[in-house]
Amino acid sequence: MEWPYDNEAGLLAEEDCDVLVLGGGLAGLHAAIAAAEKGARVTLLEKGAAHRSGAAGTGFDHWEMACTNPGCTVTPEEMTRALEEEQDCFSNAIGHYIETREGWDRLLDLEKWGGKIRDTEGEFTGAPFRDDATGLMYAYDYRNRYTLRVWGTTFKPALVRRARRLGVQLRDRTEACALLTCEAGGVKTGTGGLGFDTRTGRITVFRAKAVVMAMSRPARVWLFHSDLPGLCEFRPLSSIGSGHAMGWRAGMAFTMMEKSVRGEFSAAGRSFPPYGTGNNHNTWYAATMVDARGVEIPYVDRDGRELKTVLERYLPAPGQKFFLKGGVIDEPKYEWRGPETLPFDELMRRGYRLPFYADLTGMPDSERRVIWGMMVGQEAKTRIPIYENYTERGFDPARHALQSYGTGWQSAAFLAQERQLFGAPGGVMHNWNLETSLRNVFAAGDMLYASDCAGHACATGHWAGQHAAEAAARAPMREAGRDFVEETRQRLLHPLTVRDGLDWREINAAAAKAMQNYCGGVKCDSLLRQGLEAIGELKQAAGEISCRNPHELVRTHEVSDILDVCELILHASLQRKCSCAPLFFERSDSDESLAAQERCYLTLWREDGAVREGKVPLQFYGDLTSNYEKHREGGGLDE
């Protein structure tokens, strides 16, 4: 068949802007808008189409840790400390503090621009989770009210409208392929990026005074399915950590990249569609669960006290100030442990029978409607394939119970080597300005280490955008390195010159298998070194991939990025010599004598072809409140 779009392969264009944003998801759009509001000329590169792209392009259903919303009783300081201690300090306190301080402001922005953040129609008037004075709808902890239920399907279109109105140059169908850098006064400095038109193949050099990287965390590293590549991970097929890969190639410092977790509910082919099976977490909190006989499974509080009413599932235990639930919270420590159904093993011991079901039939009408109607209707990937399709199949939440698989919310039993970067994984090391180790290159959202969730993406995106605009106002426009541009152009187009070569999927599958073999649940030096060799060989083999059009080229560029990310993860794993439970990092050759020494962020970056390593203390960011004040808009001083 003929290619329906123009052919611009080999064409090299150039554009200038003040701030270049890579990635048009929630974080990227917020960054672009914030920079444009400060007067910067902004260009944003988005591989898909910003209107519905990114992990939350088709929606999300709740916004966590909005501590300055009028109903919330938890302060930003308390919440950030709780999240930090919950993760044994392998947490991103800078990001969380910005999120807890400013998340609510971002929600108000979104509302101003056409997003829906409250029940304006009175659909849930009188419900215990609704504040009838403001129409705000809360999730999880109804007393402390830090997480809001929102109509996330309205957010991306609203952000795109706002960005366009401010004159942001939105470059849809443009894959960000490389960071441009130079040495300026002995410091590696960002000077822009390279974009590849995913339909025509044109390559554009985007020169910029500052760059914001707002791309996804890595995926398809351990999990891949050649027949169903779109169903092998939680985030979009196209979101595979290209930002991490180009940062690594450019010498950017990373941390916590040795952290990975056993696959959870989210690999939709290996398990089931997220939020599409019986469970009582996240979107479905706190659904009633029943066993195969219809016997209700008890909810208990942190002291094992059985809860009698549905409302109690949404309230802290006696003597508890607040409890934590949400994206990164799996099994919280006692201090913040919220209501939960009895543990699976205990249920088996007591004779409960599989399969279990989520059973909304006996719940109060408002809880049933908010879980099935609103939450499942607003979460990404659920409005059409779950809410609409199940309804067409006859599912009625007032009559039917929805089956659970695996041990509840995981919806499959994954093996130890089937891993993901999930639950606040590693990423870019940064300072209070969200500036990376490369000068004038900022990061936001999923690119930051220990990052998670939509509210965090929006809040850090806005912060990074403001700081990038300030940096751009001081920085000169610098030339892109011609040799690097030409070299990258050759690399990007090379597969068009290969005839009857390999399919990109063969390399992706081989990389995933290598990572399962050499960087699985239990690691050791000799296996990890084998892993580096195997990935090195696959990099050679990737030169034999052939492509017939820009679409296939994009998939091939992604695989080459995945191989770089594999290398980064293997090096980070080699660097940490002692097992570390908070990072889900286990070694068979663990050197326990290093346990105390390695209670820190291990950082790594590439320099002159070698891997360099560093150490940063866990609480390097200092006092939260004063540093926030010092670095917020207008108060910012470089470190």
Added chain:
Amino acid sequence: MSEYRYTVEVTASSVSPLAFDPSRCIGCCRCVEACQIDVLLPPQRKGGVPRVVWPGECWYCGACVMECPQKGAIRLRHPLMNQARFVERASLRDEAPGKLP
């Protein structure tokens, strides 16, 4: 004229995530423009429906259906292995009563 020539073939997959109803589709291609994975290409000739060229790459977000102005013109369907079961609540009974918890 570029030195490279582009061609394209449907990349086969065992699944068919998207089905178009030609009697409802008006060929506006909003679905093609909404898909962030770009699994669709516009119709080959005027009046046709978009082509699902990379069905295996669909990540089942539903953006195409959400943006479609013609209800029912596109159907998104998870593969059979992903169809979770649901039952009448009333059918869940203790067939062989044992020791109740």
